[in-house]
């Protein structure tokens with residue numbers, strides 16, 4: 001995971017970790033937002049930070065797990081904080097569109113590692129449970145409600161799909177692959193340019209790998225992925241381009257279905 005150290009945080013912990021707290025970044029849902037917000041935490045933000053910023057194609061580490069982020073009063077000392085791409089005003093459908101689904105699945109991976117490391121139950125706590133000191137997941141708004149008068153943040157909002165998110169965390173913890181990632185963009189490699197990366201790249205590579213093509217499942221769409229995609233396209237009798245467009249993606253899903 002890329003690291004951009006936040007400027008404001010406290011070294012170490014005064015209490016054991018018990019909460020995983022979800023936030024929304026309140027910034028445009030772009031693939032570079034995690035990096036941008038991390039840089040903002042590192043430079044010009046007011047006295048605030050979080051452990052990890054997540055968008056649809058990456059997670060950026062800002063504060064180490066063993067250090068205390070300044071993310072939500074009363075949940076900093078014993079909390080791990082994830083900033084998600086998106087807005088608290090998003091409705092459930094917005095949180096489940098292609099970009100947000102990819103963001104939440106990336107966040108689920110981060111959270112799953114914490115669940116295992118700190119033995120945190122995969123459970124959405126009520127504000128009362130947060131206040132009572134229980135272990136689990138909560139939203140920034142649950143912290144706000146648990147400790148009235150200490151803040152006004154309501155993120156990540158009432159539309160946040162807790163059921164889906166916690167199911168994805170559980171799938172990660174149990175090592176089962178999450179539900180198939182929906183096609184959202186054409187994957188293409190251009191020599192000399194930065195690799196496309198993300199959950200969709202990883203999903204496509206995993207599919208090629210499962211179908212027996214030689215490719216590293218590393219989430220980066222490069223020359224090997226292009227070669228494997230060309231081979232698949234030849235076999236599947238679709239246009240051989242080396243780019244994973246929608247037709248190719250669908251042919252892949254079909255081939256996977258036939259293999260089973």
Ligand SMILES: [Zn+2]
Nearest residue numbers: 023140153155
């Ligand atoms: Zn927040």
